[in-house]
Amino acid sequence: YQRENTLNEQRRKVIPKLVYLHNPWKYLITKFNMWKLKWLWDYSFSEAEFIEGSKQAAIVMTDIIRQQSSDRIGDYTTPVGFQQITRDMLLSRNDARLQLVRFEKEHLRRAIPMKVATRQNYGRKYAFIDMLFVGLRNTKDFESPSELVEINDVLRRMDTELKTPAEVISVPHRIVFAEIFIRFRRDYTAEWRRKQDAKNPTSAQRGAATAPSSQQQHSSSHDKLADQPSNLTLEKVLSRINDPGWSVSFYKILTFDVLNFDPQ
Numbered sequence: 001y002q003r004e005n006t007l008n009e010q011r012r013k014v015i016p017k018l019v020y021l022h023n024p025w026k027y028l029i030t031k032f033n034m035w036k037l038k039w040l041w042d043y044s045f046s047e048a049e050f051i052e053g054s055k056q057a058a059i060v061m062t063d064i065i066r067q068q069s070s071d072r073i074g075d076y077t078t079p080v081g082f083q084q085i086t087r088d089m090l091l092s093r094n095d096a097r098l099q100l101v102r103f104e105k106e107h108l109r110r111a112i113p114m115k116v117a118t119r120q121n122y123g124r125k126y127a128f129i130d131m132l133f134v135g136l137r138n139t140k141d142f143e144s145p146s147e148l149v150e151i152n153d154v155l156r157r158m159d160t161e162l163k164t165p166a167e168v169i170s171v172p173h174r175i176v177f178a179e180i181f182i183r184f185r186r187d188y189t190a191e192w193r194r195k196q197d198a199k200n201p202t203s204a205q206r207g208a209a210t211a212p213s214s215q216q217q218h219s220s221s222h223d224k225l226a227d228q229p230s231n232l233t234l235e236k237v238l239s240r241i242n243d244p245g246w247s248v249s250f251y252k253i254l255t256f257d258v259l260n261f262d263p264q
Contacts, residue, residue, distance in 0.1 A: 013138055013141050014138055014172075014173050014261070014263060015109075015136045015137070015138055015173075015175055015261070016136070016175065016259065016261050018109050018110065018134065018136060020110050020112070020134060022112065026114070030113050030114065030115060030116055033115075033116035033117070034047050034113065034116050036116075036118070037116055037118065037127055041118060041125075041127060041188060042127070042188065047113070050129070050246070051111050051113070051131075053246070054111060054129075054131050054133075054182065054184060054246075055105055055108050055111050055133070056105070057076065057182065057184070057246075057248060058103075058108060058111075058131070058133045058180055058182055059103055059104060059105065059108070060076065061076060061085075061182065061248060061251055062101055062102075062103060062180065062253075063102075064076075065085065065088075065089050065092070065098070065251070066098050066099060066101060066102070068089060068093055070086055070089060073085055073086060073089075076247060076248050077247055077248045077249070078185050078247045078248070078249040080249055080250075081183075081185075081247065081248045081249040081250055081251065084250060084251070085248070085251050088251075088252070096154050096157055096158070097154070097158065097256055099150065099151075099154050100139070100151060100154055100155075100176045100256075100258070101135070101176065101178050101253065101256065102137065102142075102147070102151075102176075103135040103137060103178075107135050107136060107137040107141075108133050108134070108135050109134050109135065109136050110132070110133065110134040111131060111132075111133050112131065112132045112133075112134075113129060113130070113131060114130040114131065114132050114181075115128075115129070115130040116128070116129050116130075123189070124187065124189045125187070125188040125189050126185055126186065126187055126188065126189075127185070127186045127188060128183060128184065128185050128249070129183070129184045129246075130181065130182075130183050130184075131181070131182050131183075131184065132179060132180070132181055132254075133179070133180040133181075133182070134177075134178075134179055135176070135177070135178045135179075135180065136175055136176070136177055137175065137176045138173055138174075138175055138176075139151050139152070139155060139173075139174045139175070139176060139258075140173065155174065155258070158258070168260050169260075171260040171261060171262045172261070172262055172263065173260075173261040173262070173263070174258055174259070174260055174261070175258065175259040175260075175261050176256075176258060176259075177255070177256070177257045177258070177259050178253055178255060178256050178257075179253070179254040179255040180251070180252070180253055180254065181250070181251070181252045181253075181254050182248055182250065182251050182252075183248070183249045183250035183251075184246045184247065184248060184249070185246070185247055185248075185249040186245065186246045186247070
């Protein structure tokens with residue numbers, strides 16, 4: 001019985017072999033810029049840890065968009081990312097195919113850094129990392145009966161609209177394939193200023209004496225926004241401007257398809 005259970009589990013998770021060919025020149029440039037980010041900007045930065053964290057972010061953001069949970073977007077995005085994602089989410093709310101994009105960590109077969117950049121704008125310092133995620137999931141690979149029913153219903157509607165031939169539908173496995181692009185941003189301004197203050201303690205003390213406290217600034221801005229309930233979500237997003245962690249500044253599903261796969 002246990003062996004049969006294992007075989008059924010393997011059959012549910014069958015996917016085609018994925019081969020991704022990266023441009024070697026772009027790969028080297030990206031690696032070099034990762035090195036620069038670590039050694040010139042953030043010695044504590046770990047590429048491996050970032051990639052693992054970015055996978056989790058990709059899963060969470062995809063679930064939020066699929067579920068149309070606009071109230072949760074601000075927890076993970078920059079102000080620009082919030083605007084772009086909510087706009088795209090509204091445009092895609094009637095797209096049934098989005099219900100098929102249900103990935104967990106094991107289904108993200110590739111997580112590829114595409115570009116690393118650092119920018120200094122108006123006295124602020126930012127780092128950006130572009131990531132491409134390639135997801136593959138067998139449409140049988142769902143443990144919940146309700147999810148299986150929902151997935152099969154979406155597939156039937158798609159096949160009807162696209163007039164998919166019967167011989168295609170009858171293949172043993174149907175695989176959801178998606179390429180997801182995410183741009184991550186981190187604001188290093190606060191850390192950079194702390195380093196500058198450590199080098200020049202006199203100027204730091206002078207600045208602290210003349211500048212209003214962050215608590216006063218926050219209180220003032222909070223009072224203005226409190227009078228406008230519609231701005232509560234915006235306030236949450238704006239509060240992330242000085243967040244030292246990574247945030248999503250752009251999200252897009254570049255490619256989506258349902259592959260028909262016969263291992264034989």
